[in-house]
Amino acid sequence: MNHLLYEYSLCTALALMLFFGFYFILAQTPDKSIFNNYLRSRRTMGAALLVLSANYAVHLFCGIRFTNHNAAILMNLSTYFLCYWLFSSALTSLLDRFYITRRRLIQHITLWCLFTILSGCVLFYLPCGIIQNSALLCMATWLFAYGIRLARRLILAYRHAVRFFDDTHSDDIGAYIRWLTSVS
Secondary structure, three states, X not given: OOHHHHHHHHHHHHHHHHHXXXXXXXXXXXXXXXXXXXXXXXXXXXXXXXXXXXXXXHXXXXXXXXXOHHHHHHHHHHHHHHHHHHHHHHHHHHHOOOOXXXXXXXXXXXXXXXXXXXXXXXXXXXXXXXXXXXXXXXXXXXXXXXXXXXXXXXXXXXHHHHHHHHHOOOOOHHXXXXXXXXXX
């Protein structure tokens, strides 16, 4: 692996993620209540980008990938698990403004803590070899299944929003105009 190319790639990605993360959180928007849902979504997306930026910064400045492989794997698994939920919540809350609730927040943070603790136990307490690799495969499968579950929820929210939008508009505008003229 070319270390210089790796560091330049991390530096470029870090700069972009920091810029967009802070922009999403701090940029000026109208102070109208109609934008509250959009603002919450944008700030959640900014938080997700800043979490990824922190991960990239540790990789860039500490070189953790080259000094402690297990710590790098743990950090990546934990970061991706949290970012899956943040990105999914940001997008889903655009479609369903009641998606982010205190109960759901506590549930996902608890899952993230559990996932991180179990990943740490797998990486630091299980002996290297087939047992650790099998347990890592289980953790990666859990992460993948979690991502699929969040993506499914996002797609269902999108389909519900499209169905709701379609139900509010007339398919036959001519029939609607005739009905409107006969009623009024």
